[in-house]
Amino acid sequence: xxxxxxxxxxxxxxxxxxxxxxxxxxxxxxxxxxxxxxxxxxxxxxxxxxxxxxxxxxxxxxxxxxxxxxxxxxxxxxxxxxxxxxxxxxxxxxxxxxxxxxxxxxxxxxxxxxxxxxxxxxxxxxxxxxxxxxxxxxxxxxxxxxxxxxxxxxxxxxxxxxxxxxxxxxxxxxxxxxxxxxxxxxxxxxxxxxxxxxxxxxxxxxxxxxxxxxxxxxxxxxxxxxxxxxxxxxxxxxxxxxxxxxxxxxxxxxxxxxxxxxxxxxxxxxxxxxxxxxxxxxxxxxxxxx
Amino acid sequence: xxxxxxxxxxxxxxxxxxxxxxxxxxxxxxxxxxxxxxxxxxxxxxxxxxxxxxxxxxxxxxxxxxxxxxxxxxxxxxxxxxxxxxxxxxxxxxxxxxxxxxxxxxxxxxxxxxxxxxxxxxxxxxxxxxxxxxxxxxxxxxxxxxxxxxxxxxxxxxxxxxxxxxxxxxxxxxxxxxxxxxxxxxxxxxxxxxxxxxxxxxxxxxxxxxxxxxxxxxxxxxxxxxxxxxxxxxxxxxxxxxxxxxxxxxxxxxxxxxxxxxxxxxxxxxxxxxxxxxxxxxxxxxxxxxxxxxxxxxxxxxxxxxxxxx
Numbered sequence: 001x002x003x004x005x006x007x008x009x010x011x012x013x014x015x016x017x018x019x020x021x022x023x024x025x026x027x028x029x030x031x032x033x034x035x036x037x038x039x040x041x042x043x044x045x046x047x048x049x050x051x052x053x054x055x056x057x058x059x060x061x062x063x064x065x066x067x068x069x070x071x072x073x074x075x076x077x078x079x080x081x082x083x084x085x086x087x088x089x090x091x092x093x094x095x096x097x098x099x100x101x102x103x104x105x106x107x108x109x110x111x112x113x114x115x116x117x118x119x120x121x122x123x124x125x126x127x128x129x130x131x132x133x134x135x136x137x138x139x140x141x142x143x144x145x146x147x148x149x150x151x152x153x154x155x156x157x158x159x160x161x162x163x164x165x166x167x168x169x170x171x172x173x174x175x176x177x178x179x180x181x182x183x184x185x186x187x188x189x190x191x192x193x194x195x196x197x198x199x200x201x202x203x204x205x206x207x208x209x210x211x212x213x214x215x216x217x218x219x220x221x222x223x224x225x226x227x228x229x230x231x232x233x234x235x236x237x238x239x240x241x242x243x244x245x246x247x248x249x250x251x252x253x254x255x256x257x258x259x260x261x262x263x264x265x266x267x268x269x270x271x272x273x274x275x276x277x278x279x280x281x282x283x284x285x286x287x288x289x290x
Numbered sequence: 291x292x293x294x295x296x297x298x299x300x301x302x303x304x305x306x307x308x309x310x311x312x313x314x315x316x317x318x319x320x321x322x323x324x325x326x327x328x329x330x331x332x333x334x335x336x337x338x339x340x341x342x343x344x345x346x347x348x349x350x351x352x353x354x355x356x357x358x359x360x361x362x363x364x365x366x367x368x369x370x371x372x373x374x375x376x377x378x379x380x381x382x383x384x385x386x387x388x389x390x391x392x393x394x395x396x397x398x399x400x401x402x403x404x405x406x407x408x409x410x411x412x413x414x415x416x417x418x419x420x421x422x423x424x425x426x427x428x429x430x431x432x433x434x435x436x437x438x439x440x441x442x443x444x445x446x447x448x449x450x451x452x453x454x455x456x457x458x459x460x461x462x463x464x465x466x467x468x469x470x471x472x473x474x475x476x477x478x479x480x481x482x483x484x485x486x487x488x489x490x491x492x493x494x495x496x497x498x499x500x501x502x503x504x505x506x507x508x509x510x511x512x513x514x515x516x517x518x519x520x521x522x523x524x525x526x527x528x529x530x531x532x533x534x535x536x537x538x539x540x541x542x543x544x545x546x547x548x549x550x551x552x553x554x555x556x557x558x559x560x561x562x563x564x565x566x567x568x569x570x571x572x573x574x575x576x577x578x579x580x581x582x583x584x585x586x587x588x589x590x591x592x593x594x595x596x597x598x599x600x
Contacts, residue, residue: 038400089584098346101403102534103583105348109531110576117569224527228411231404266426270415273408280397280405 008140010261011254016142018253019150020215022157022246023208024226025233027201030160032231033240034177035194037086041104043226044111045202049075049209050124050218051115057126064126065152068210072203079202080195082107087191108223115220123217131214149211154246156204161242163200173197177240225269232276251275296462300455307451311444320443322564324515326556327450328508331457332529333536333548335504338461340534341542342470343497344477345394349406350533352413353383353502355524357509362423362519365431372449372511379510380503387502391495398480407530414525428520431513446515457504462545464500473497474543505533528572532556535579541589550590 024046031039052071053064062070090100130144164170172193175183180190212218233252237244252272260268311320332350339345357379364370364378390406397405418426439445464470475483476490484490513519532555540551555575562571586593 038404040404085584098344098399099583099587101346101400102538103580105531105534106576106580106583109527110573110580113569113573113576117573221527224411227404228408232408235401266418267415270412273411273415276408277405277412280401280408281393 005139006261007258010257012140012142013146014254014257015250016146016150016253017215017257018246018250019153020146020208020211021153021229021233021249021253023149023153023204023211025230025237025245025249026156026160026242027204027208028230028234029237029240029242029245030173030204031198031201032234033238034173035197036177037083037091037194037198038101039104039198039201040101040227040231041108041111042201042205042230043223044108045075045079045205046209046212046226047115047218047220047223048111049206050213050222051119051209052206053210053213054119054124054126054218057128061127063128064210064214065128065148068207071206071210075206076199076203078199079205080199082202083195083198087194108227112220112223119220121219121221123219124213125217126213128214145215149214152211153208153249156207157242157246160200160204164242169193169196225272228269228273228276232272232279236275236279293463296459300459303455304452307448311439311448317441317443320441320447321515322560324443324447324450325560326553327447327454329532329536329552329556330454330549331450331504331508332533333540333552334454334457334461334545335501335508336533337537337542337545337548338464338504339497339501341537341547342465342473342477343494345494345497346403346534347390347406347501348403348530348534349390349410350505351525351527351529352406352410353386353505354509354512354529355417355521356383356386356413357506358512358519358524359417359423360506361510361513362429362431365513366422366429372514376453376507376510380507383506383509384499384503387498387500387505388495390502391498394494394498395491410525410530414521417521417525424519426521428518428523429513431517431519433514433517442514446511449511453507457507458545458549460500460504461548465545469493469496528575531572531575531579535575535582537589538579539582539589541591543588544591547589547591554590 024043027045028039028042031037031042049068049071053067056062056067057064086100086103090103130148132145134141134143136142162170164174172183172186172188173196175186175188176190176193176197183190183193212222229252233245233248236251237246237248252275255275256268256271259271310323332354336347336350339347360379360382361375364375370378386409390402390409393405394402417423423429433442436442436445439448464473472483472488472490472493475486475488476493480490509524512524516523536551536555537548538551539555540549541547555578559571559575562568562574582589588596
């Protein structure tokens with residue numbers, strides 16, 4: 001049954017979802033877009049972050065998003081450690097592309113299976129005062145469980161773009177993607193810069209995991225849905241472009257939301273992968289490609 | 291080993307399979323053996339593209355499931371017999387392979403891998419929404435009594451022995467022909483190979499099509515094996531990980547690598563499933579895969595070669 005109300009609701013929900021997708025994709029935009037590290041395990045770290053939020057919420061009643069923020073240093077260290085292994089095993093030997101990809105694929109699989117061993121394959125969710133509430137703006141409902149993650153996602157996008165353009169380390173990250181030798185001449189160690197950037201990417205993943213479990217319940221295999229989404233967004237937005245990531249996230253969010261409303265939710269997953277295939281086949285540089 | 295020698299060994303293996311089929315052992319042995327042999331086919335087929343040509347395919351479940359669902363469609367529409375299912379399942383998956391072969395024109399390396407993964411999810415969504423082959427509910431196959439053999443377990447086991455031998459022999463022949471050398475050249479440097487007159491596009495199309503064909507062949511008997519097929523079991527991510535892990539563990543540059551990897555890892559998984567738990571056996575696959583990629587990137591055959599040289 002099509003009505004304009006339905007359409008408006010779908011578009012608004014899509015935009016809100018897009019803000020959250022931006023949060024999930026920022027880390028990939030950083031690691032894949034700028035460092036050329038194909039961290040296909042990124043969604044697994046998102047789910048790991050979601051389970052951290054679930055555990056803290058169910059045992060201590062801690063707010064999921066607060067947990068997400070508190071856990072970022074831990075995930076930063078985890079990311080830095082993973083990058084060190086990746087660097088010494090693949091990048092230093094110059095065989096990063098394919099074996100590195102397999103490495104991350106294996107990592108994704110390990111995290112997913114380990115989570116289902118520990119917590120089973122039941123849907124896990126969190127409780128917070130704002131989940132379940134919504135405000136009504138002239139027939140268009142805005143659910144808080146979507147609004148809050150969207151706002152946090154926008155803040156994360158803003159923070160990352162300020163970091164990249166205003167700080168020394170941020171500019172060094174931009175530099176490492178362009179010219180490592182020149183960066184060395186400026187007195188910065190490319191490996192250290194990349195370690196920092198990768199750590200930030202994983203920290204962003206964990207925080208977005210907390211947002212994810214605020215929006216909807218999570219199982220360990222949820223990460224598979226997000227592989228397509230994050231890479232579709234990163235490719236569509238243009239590798240390494242933070243602004244492009246946000247625009248592509250909102251496009252994908254709206255497209256998925258419309259698809260789910262008009263044809264049923266079982267089709268919405270095909271949207272992201274369809275966009276990904278199309279973007280890869282037609283314009284691999286993305287909308288805002290370098 | 292000469293080609294004739296390989297053929298003799300192949301026939302001997304099939305003979306051994308038939309003999310094993312005659313033994314009165316626990317029927318579970320045939321079911322476990324079927325899975326291991328199925329992985330020999332999958333790993334060998336994956337390796338034609340991933341190992342010889344260097345294009346990492348994450349979309350193994352797409353091809354496997356396409357083989358399985360082609361079978362379901364043909365059973366539902368025409369009650370087609372098993373040999374027809376295997377040929378048709380292979381051909382349909384080969385068409386998909388040809389399609390991703392053209393994708394390699396634009397997508398290299400990492401982008402190709404991500405696209406194949408995306409393909410798998412898109413295909414799964416289509417199948418979930420296709421009611422004729424069972425949709426999300428799944429499809430239940432009622433098997434007639436097994437023809438020629440005393441049970442379906444023995445029949446399917448013997449069938450998989452034959453399929454595995456054929457796949458390995460084909461892969462071995464390709465590896466030793468000019469096609470194999472051309473694929474190795476484009477794996478090492480595609481531009482340089484093209485400049486030296488290697489027909490890279492035709493070779494890549496050949497590799498993707500053939501790889502797709504055998505992955506489809508591996509999936510075609512699947513409905514008869516499980517009798518209940520649902521999208522999540524046919525498109526299981528385990529196939530993608532195993533297809534990758536087995537050649538990586540065995541060694542990707544020769545036909546022997548995937549066979550060793552599939553037999554070792556496949557058997558280990560079967561044993562672990564029975565003795566420990568099926569979740570844990572997946573964890574083992576992941577850990578072994580990561581350990582091998584990090585510590586022994588050339589796999590078991592690479593390690594053996596290095597020891598011999600010493």
